[in-house]
Amino acid sequence: MLLTTEQITKIMSNQGLRITDQRKTLAKLFAESSGYLTPKDVYEYMGKHYSGLSFDTVYRNLRVMQQLGVLEQVVFEDGVKFKVHCAEPHHHHHMICLQCEKTYPITFCPMPLTDVPDEFEVVKHKFEVFGYCKDCR
Amino acid sequence: MLLTTEQITKIMSNQGLRITDQRKTLAKLFAESSGYLTPKDVYEYMGKHYSGLSFDTVYRNLRVMQQLGVLEQVVFEDGVKFKVHCAEPHHHHHMICLQCEKTYPITFCPMPLTDVPDEFEVVKHKFEVFGYCKDCR
């Protein structure tokens, strides 16, 4: 349901990016995290493995991976966060746990049921349900 | 449908806040704007009327007004924005124009139709439709 470490590095090398040790670790981190990570989370995790790591490199890699479509950037009220792109190809929405920030798919899409006046040209929509998952309530 | 200048200043003075000239102008600005405003927008508009205006006062007032429930703070991909709270008391959602950022109500709420597993405890939800309104397309 989410991209794997191998899929991520494959996509990156296919685009001509160098697969450094750091990027491998980054790919692994995201592939194994089901929740959202802040740049700070990433920096702290990576810092344990690479002394002298700098914040700007983290930012640069997050941005590159986002532009490739490997990562998804979401703006929450408390800041920007990243997560691996869903491997699930169909259009879907998410329930998001306010505690652990894991996401669960919702296949139902309200858009076809929404009555939009002809004069309004719809470009995109957002439907998200927030709450607590069974492990966190 | 949106709060008026008078309603806004009334709410503020009822809470013991001083109604300064600057706050009156702020109330008027928001009452007459149907779209979202960034702190920078507000600073620039207010700056035309008050030379020597400082950014921190704008932030302080925005935050106070938000805490009183006069303003609504929304985080967009390109930053934080504010708009007057809807006077409409019923639960509703919005269509938001990507150009002028005006909002239009949607009475339909998808939540009752959404199949949420029992283990997930829903706290809140977000449903927003983005596109172009008839004036902007």
Place this chain on the structure above:
DNA sequence: CTACCTGCAAACTTTTTGCAGTCAA
């Protein structure tokens, strides 16, 4: 070998805080 990647330092943007003078009620 060469273009890409990284760390360092510094700049930049956005937001917050302490302080002292000013003003609404």
Place this chain on the structure above:
DNA sequence: TTGACTGCAAAAAGTTTGCAGGTAG
């Protein structure tokens, strides 16, 4: 009069950029 409001200055937090040396392919 008095506590709240404001501008100023500075700090804090988050993010971006230029540069020079290092490394994957």
